[in-house]
Amino acid sequence: MKVLGLDTSTLMTTCAIMEDDLLLGEFSLNLDMSHSEALVPMIKSLMDNLKLRMEELDLIAVSTGPGSFTGLRIGVTTAKSFAHVLNKPIVGVSSLEVLANNIFVDGIIVPMMDARRDRVFTAIYRRKLNHLEEVLKPNAIEITELISYLKEDASEATLVGDGSVVYREELTSSLNGSIRFSPGELNLSRGSSVAKLGLIKYLKDGSDDFYTLAPDYLRDSQAERNLKLKR
Amino acid sequence: MIIRINGIDETEKFGKSIGALLEAGDVICLNGDLGAGKTTISKAIGVGLEVEDYITSPTFTIINEYKGRLPLYHFDVYRLESGEELFDLGVDDYFYGKGVCLVEWAENIQESLPKERLEIWIFRTEEDKKRILEIKAFGNRYIKLLEELKK
Numbered sequence: 001m002k003v004l005g006l007d008t009s010t011l012m013t014t015c016a017i018m019e020d021d022l023l024l025g026e027f028s029l030n031l032d033m034s035h036s037e038a039l040v041p042m043i044k045s046l047m048d049n050l051k052l053r054m055e056e057l058d059l060i061a062v063s064t065g066p067g068s069f070t071g072l073r074i075g076v077t078t079a080k081s082f083a084h085v086l087n088k089p090i091v092g093v094s095s096l097e098v099l100a101n102n103i104f105v106d107g108i109i110v111p112m113m114d115a116r117r118d119r120v121f122t123a124i125y126r127r128k129l130n131h132l133e134e135v136l137k138p139n140a141i142e143i144t145e146l147i148s149y150l151k152e153d154a155s156e157a158t159l160v161g162d163g164s165v166v167y168r169e170e171l172t173s174s175l176n177g178s179i180r181f182s183p184g185e186l187n188l189s190r191g192s193s194v195a196k197l198g199l200i201k202y203l204k205d206g207s208d209d210f211y212t213l214a215p216d217y218l219r220d221s222q223a224e225r226n227l228k229l230k231r
Numbered sequence: 232m233i234i235r236i237n238g239i240d241e242t243e244k245f246g247k248s249i250g251a252l253l254e255a256g257d258v259i260c261l262n263g264d265l266g267a268g269k270t271t272i273s274k275a276i277g278v279g280l281e282v283e284d285y286i287t288s289p290t291f292t293i294i295n296e297y298k299g300r301l302p303l304y305h306f307d308v309y310r311l312e313s314g315e316e317l318f319d320l321g322v323d324d325y326f327y328g329k330g331v332c333l334v335e336w337a338e339n340i341q342e343s344l345p346k347e348r349l350e351i352w353i354f355r356t357e358e359d360k361k362r363i364l365e366i367k368a369f370g371n372r373y374i375k376l377l378e379e380l381k382k
Contacts, residue, residue, distance in 0.1 A: 033328060116326075
């Protein structure tokens with residue numbers, strides 16, 4: 001199956017086309033506020049270079065969040081429009097799982113995206129060969145809360161994503177020795193990861209509904225935020 | 232820092248000198264009553280940022296974007312009632328982006344502002360054209376900015 005995967009949840013705009021387990025092509029740009037201008041021309045350039053027509057795609061996969069508000073809206077809207085117009089199946093995947101997919105080591109994998117104001121979007125996965133098992137579901141939490149969570153779990157953790165760069169000092173000083181940081185080139189979202197995870201999800205659960213698929217911003221509920229303000 | 236300003240020329244001079252010092256990612260908050268001169272300062276900051284377009288108050292659009300030496304995102308949040316509405320504008324992509332954010336009526340959205348920022352409070356005086364500005368820096372970047380401004 002030919003799968004188009006796209007992710008605009010971070011500063012990165014990235015898209016890729018995979019045929020089953022084979023990566024046919026990938027195009028990524030790490031450029032602020034570029035999603036709306038860059039995404040569709042990038043997909044077109046990728047398709048043209050691969051001499052593929054949009055009708056030949058079998059599945060559209062997109063990161064639904066968490067991440068940049070504007071970025072997610074652009075990525076999800078683009079994917080939904082393609083699915084609608086081309087009448088193709090669509091699946092949404094977690095942008096955190098997309099980051100975790102970059103890492104191929106034993107132990108736990110902690111994708112982190114900077115959610116601002118000392119908070120991160122994070123989740124915890126454990127790799128079982130080609131499969132990522134969810135240990136902690138995606139959440140928006142304070143960096144200190146994540147650190148105390150990781151302190152309790154002594155097993156070696158690999159951190160990935162821009163959150164691990166932003167909070168590197170705090171993480172190192174509190175968790176020295178029990179964590180590893182990913183190298184820069186693995187810290188970024190990749191369209192190929194979206195395509196891969198999307199295909200796995202599609203084969204397992206079938207298509208999402210292009211009409212109801214929506215970004216998952218992972219915001220606190222209003223009640224939680226009011227409570228925090230009172231503290 | 233407290234500054235006394237005598238008339239529009241000095242307001243413009245002050246705004247321009249701030250604009251010239253701004254860097255990517257800076258957030259400047261403007262507070263003051265209606266007619267205190269928030270938009271006058273905004274326009275002058277825009278000139279300092281080499282924005283060529285005519286800057287108007289984004290009262291109805293809430294955010295206007297301009298191209299200058301750096302991108303300028305000019306907010307007027309007077310009509311916003313909650314942080315919720317601000318979230319629906321994707322405000323963090325602006326506050327933590329690569330441009331300069333200028334926020335009029337910032338006191339309305341205190342809880343949604345970045346911790347590090349420069350606040351300018353404009354107070355009227357008994358004399359029509361004179362204003363008192365109180366400038367507060369939050370965070371190292373803005374303490375530095377304030378020191379450069381004093382020169």
